[in-house]
Amino acid sequence: MFLLHPQIEPWLIPGKNGFKVVLLAERSEALRVQVRCEPDNEALFIDMKLAGREAGLHRFIAEVPWDTGNEPTLYAFKVIENGRQSWLAGDGLHERVPHRDVMFRINRSTLPPRWVRDQVFYQIFPDRFCQGDPALQVRSGEYTYGSGRMPVVAKRWGEAINPDLPATEFYGGDLIGVRRQLDYLQKQLGITAVYLNPVFTSGSNHKYDTEDYYQVDPHLGGNEALAALSSDLKCRGMRLILDAVVNHTGTNHPWFNLYKRHTSEGAAHSEASPWRDWYYFDEAGHNHGWKGHASLPVLDYRSEGLREQIYGGPDSVLRHWMHAPYSIDGWRFDVIHMLGEGSGSTNNAHYVREFRRALREENPEAYVLGEHFNEATSWLQGDQEDGAMNYYGFAHPVREWLAGTDIAYEPANLSTAEFSAWLDSARGRIPYANQLTQFNLLDSHDTARFFTLVGGDTDAMKLAVTLQFAYPGVPSIYYGDEIGLEGGQDPDCRRCFDWEASHWNRDLFEHYKASIALRKAREELRHGAYLALLTEKDTFAFARFTDRAASLYALNRSAQACAIRIPVWKLPLKRANWVAAAEDALVSEEGWVTVIVPARSAVAILGEDKSA
Structure with a gap:
């Protein structure tokens, strides 16, 4: 029995x-x-x-009351056919009542901002x-880092990173440089939002x-440079988010002042x-630092003064x-799940809600x-x-597959079905509204670059x-991924962007x-529902869709071309006209689309729904 509940209007x-909820079923008799x-x-x-009916599917409707005592409201579907039960929950079909953790969920008030869905983020490591x-x-030698035993080093742009000096090598990137490249980001690439x-x-x-x-670091241009960057971004209709590191400070923050x-x-x-x-100290008077790093003393949110300084006060x-x-x-928010009271994350959820x-x-x-x-489920229920x-929900499975x-970085052999x-x-x-604002990334400043992981x-x-770019959520490009910039584990993943265009991977x-x-052109890729349509050996097909249009994706990770036959009858489009985005062999029959997918492509x- 095929059952479908798209978690978007209508x-x-x-x-x-x-x-109002709608359940779509393969059949309706009995x-x-x-x-x-x-x-x-x-x-x-x-x-x-x-x-x-809705296209080839049968349509069932009901009105569901809000759970006024809890957010979100949970629900699931129960179907009885000839004495046999089928249940549909957020993670798919079940033969028995599913656990509450996987039931569909919707919030009535604590919703993410809709603008996020429409963005393409670009993550920049400023230096x-x-x-x-x-x-x-x-x-x-301008100054010494930390205790005073490590003089900082100026490096030539693009010079190899010394893994023994992960914090003290500087290449000279700044916010003026980010402003200078806004035309590249917006006009050449199509970026709409920047994460610094x-x-x-x-x-x-x-x-x-x-x-x-x-204070913005003076070597990045100071507060004036950030204000100018923000102004330029707004004039272009672009967005900006910053990195909040409020679980710990540096030892040289005046609040801690370890080295005076x-x-x-x-x-x-x-x-x-x-x-x-404002800091956590054990009975012996020691602050052991974030994950044992003495250079990162942990803040203690039991302190009223700290709470007022970080988020409570007007400034x-x-x-x-x-x-x-x-x-x-x-x-x-950096390591947001770790902050709280005392040495650990006591009352963490309360403080995230306060933020x-x-x-x-x-x-x-x-x-x-x-x-x-x-896995971050508990932080993503709408109220935090x-x-x-x-x-967990995107980068890791894609990496393994x-x-x-x-x-x-251990070997993994993940099947397409898994x-x-x-x-x-x-x-x-x-909640699906939160899924649409998940930050989907392939790599970051903390991981080896994906391009390097695939050799x-x-x-x-x-x-x-x-x-x-097709999966539900908002994509984020780590700077340089688009040109084939490589890099192993931190700090090698933080190489300089290569502005010599002849060096780029143009493909x-x-x-x-x-x-x-x-x-940008397809609304369903930003706001649409999702449905996996085929998981077979090394091939995977899925759809993003609304009630007006759909985008199908057929992927082949094997070394041989193959024909993929996709059951489009499962989609609630009354009369679709299917066209391949590129020049690919495509055959349509009633309820099915077959496409030839080249090796590793x-x-x-x-x-589009042509029934109107």
Whole structure:
């Protein structure tokens, strides 16, 4: 029995007292169909009514009340046919009642901003993207990092990274350089939003050890450069989010002042310090730092003063940069799941909700993005984050399916069926509105570049990019991926962008451009529902669709061309005219589309509802 519940209008329509749901079924004879919900934490079964057909599928409808005591409202579908039960939940079909964790879910009020769905993000590590003003570059020996034993080093642009000096080598990239390349980002590539790794004053090149939350590092151009960049982006209709590192500071922050770089009475040296309770200290008086890194002393949110400084006060850190002239559109929160009270993450959810509340007070459309290397379901139920850096639900399964390696860089052999099941499981545990604002990435400043993981195989990289731009969520390009920039594990993944265009992988660059353009042109790729249509050996096919159009994708990871026969009868399009986006062999028959997919390639097939 094939069952389908697209989690977008017109198949899911929220209202004041509840929402209308539509279930589409392969057949209707001898069926009893119900929707199960829990409006008061007790199961309620509502009979669904047959309401005609939608293309080749049978349509059942019902009205479901909101769960007024909880967010989100959970629901699932129960179908009885000849004494046999089938259940449909967010992760697919079940033969018995599914666990609450995988039921469909919808929020009535705590919704992510819709603008995020329409973006193509570009992540920039400022020191390595572009140098705009050489006079700003750190000079060798200008200062010593941390305890004073490590003098900083100025490097030539593009010079090899020394893995033994991950924090103290500087190449001279700055925010003036980012401004200079906005034409490249917007006009040549098609980028609409920028995410900057940390920009605030710090002695390191990565700046995850903040020394001043209210000053952009002068070597990046200072506050004036960020204000100018923000203004230019807004004039172009582009968005900007910054990196919030509020789980820890650097040891040289005046609040801590371990090495006495400041005149302040830092928490590191005195129990009488006004900032002593802003940090966690054990019974022996030690702050062991984030994950044991003594250079990153952990903040303690039991402190009222810290809470007021980070998010509570009118000019607190998170609010300050949302004000003019910066007016950023949101924050990406570093290790957001780890912050809290004491030495660990006690009451973490409370503080993430407080961050969200503070940002929404400043801008009702602010984007709240969390960093999670692993599964992040509990933070993505609507009341905390709008989206996560989608390592678990996208980057990791794609890495295993196409690159044959897991998160720990160990060999992995993921079948296509398990790949699809992994995607379904991760996607099905969060409200679909939040899935559409998940931050889908292939790599980042913390991981080896995907292009390097696949051994510089352009075809494999293009397959991954196709998935990135077609799968539900908002794509984010890590700077340089589009030109074939390589890099192993951190810090090698932070190489300088190569601005010599003759060195670029033009095939890959053109694929990025085409993928961005197609995403912008097709509403279903930004707002549409998702359905896996085929998982067979090394081939995978899925659809993104609305009630008016669909985009089908057929992917082949094998070394041989193959014919893929796709069951388009499963889509609720009354009369579609299917056209391949490129010159590919395409055969249509009633309810099916067959396409020849070359080795290690993907084919996009576009369809419009011609019944109107």
